[in-house]
Amino acid sequence: MTDTFSNLVDTFKNVGVARAYGDPVQLGGQEVIPVALVTFGFGGGAEGEADGGASGGGGGGMVLPLGVYRNDGGTVTFRPNTVVTLVCLVPLISVLGAAVRRAIRAAKS
Structure with missing residues (x-):
């Protein structure tokens, strides 16, 4: 069990910012750095x-x-992944919609 744990620690000791930011890639004359959660x-x-x-x-x-x-020529901008942004917003919008619906029902009563 100790060997397994030490192997696991060795595997993940360099986890950090390097996992969230990918290596820079040249794409269409621009340098692109992928970002992930x-x-x-x-x-x-x-x-x-x-x-x-x-x-x-x-x-x-x-x-x-x-x-x-x-x-792009010294100007750095962040371009979000719209698909992931929309998928992450669906639960938030659903909860907000349910709360508004309950508030309207409570106001009518």
């Missing part, structure tokens, strides 16, 4: 290993491409 988590546990109990672990992650930074 990167999140992951791990867990594990054991129950009574001395008595022959069970142990286990797991993990998961998610990457959302947020957009790109464009460097």
